[in-house]
Amino acid sequence: MAQKIYGNKKALQTLTFIKKSGRLCHAYLITGEQGLGKKTFARYMAEDILCRAGEDAPCGACESCRKMEANAHPDFIVTGGGGGKNSLHIDEIRALRADAFIRPNESEYKVYGIFDCDDMTIGAANALLKVLEEPPRYAVFLLTCKNPGTLPETIRSRCIEIPLSPVSQEECLAALAALSPDTPPETAAEAARAAEGNIGEALGFLSAKEGELQETLSIARGILAGIAKPGEYDLLCELARCGTSREKAAGVLEQAAKLLRGAMLCKAKGETPEEEPGRSLCLRLTAGDFLEVLEVIGNAREGLDKNASPALLLTWVSARIKSIV
Numbered sequence: 001m002a003q004k005i006y007g008n009k010k011a012l013q014t015l016t017f018i019k020k021s022g023r024l025c026h027a028y029l030i031t032g033e034q035g036l037g038k039k040t041f042a043r044y045m046a047e048d049i050l051c052r053a054g055e056d057a058p059c060g061a062c063e064s065c066r067k068m069e070a071n072a073h074p075d076f077i078v079t080g081g082g083g084g085k086n087s088l089h090i091d092e093i094r095a096l097r098a099d100a101f102i103r104p105n106e107s108e109y110k111v112y113g114i115f116d117c118d119d120m121t122i123g124a125a126n127a128l129l130k131v132l133e134e135p136p137r138y139a140v141f142l143l144t145c146k147n148p149g150t151l152p153e154t155i156r157s158r159c160i161e162i163p164l165s166p167v168s169q170e171e172c173l174a175a176l177a178a179l180s181p182d183t184p185p186e187t188a189a190e191a192a193r194a195a196e197g198n199i200g201e202a203l204g205f206l207s208a209k210e211g212e213l214q215e216t217l218s219i220a221r222g223i224l225a226g227i228a229k230p231g232e233y234d235l236l237c238e239l240a241r242c243g244t245s246r247e248k249a250a251g252v253l254e255q256a257a258k259l260l261r262g263a264m265l266c267k268a269k270g271e272t273p274e275e276e277p278g279r280s281l282c283l284r285l286t287a288g289d290f291l292e293v294l295e296v297i298g299n300a301r302e303g304l305d306k307n308a309s310p311a312l313l314l315t316w317v318s319a320r321i322k323s324i325v
Helices: 008-022 040-051 064-069 090-100 124-134 169-179 185-195 197-208 212-228 233-240 248-270 276-284 287-305 310-324
Strands: 027-031 076-080 112-114 139-145 160-164
Touching: 008 040, 008 160, 027 040, 027 076, 040 064, 040 076, 040 112, 040 139, 076 090, 076 276, 076 287, 090 112, 090 124, 124 139, 169 185, 169 197, 185 197, 185 212, 197 212, 212 248, 233 310, 248 287, 248 310, 287 310
Parallel strands: 027 139, 027 160, 076 112, 112 139
Antiparallel strands: none
């Protein structure tokens, strides 16, 4: 069975246009935040390119599609993915580059998935650029990246970008029903709401230990309530609930940022949320305040990625936010 893609109609339309035009480019850059399915879409695109069913690709039934489903297709080669910053090294890209000049084993094309290009070292990026500048006619490179701004412009300019976005709540629930069929509907609905259409994040919530999702949401809502209140004490107490866990702090800050963006959107529309703490936030904060607070939280997330002390960082977050509001 061919890989199912939820939502992202524009990305699928781009793929359809590529097929109808008969002009397959050498490099595509699939972008979007973590959890949106960039690797899944890249695999779907590779399956489409390598499928032998023509206009019905990917059919999910031909020999090529069966090999893709079994992760055994000799003309689909993957490198990178999940190793962290600077984990994609020059030796891996050089090996890929050398392999690219060996003709396909059984297909018209040879497809390379280069995942999490944000994690490339400078040397790896330079090595990749060389093959993108003069690729073999049968080679197709599918790059994935959370933030295309982190890539050298010389690489970005040689790729067609395909951005992915969160799906609707209905599409997210359909995905959760298919990918996690044993999950109770009410739990899936809560995860879909918390993830705001990010299917990967919703699945992460479902796989968390019992009560972990509820605690993350509770702390995030408490942080917003603390922002809306005068003084720093309530906000500091809520941030302290993250303890010293970097992973927990990151999850809470991401959820707090999503709730803040939702409240800011209501503010921009001239609406007032019916529920707290969104209501109090919209009454207390200006549009500029929202943007500054979101910037503080974004900086804190970067600090956690750079191994900053969670306790010290969250104390700074509290002081900095209260200097704004």
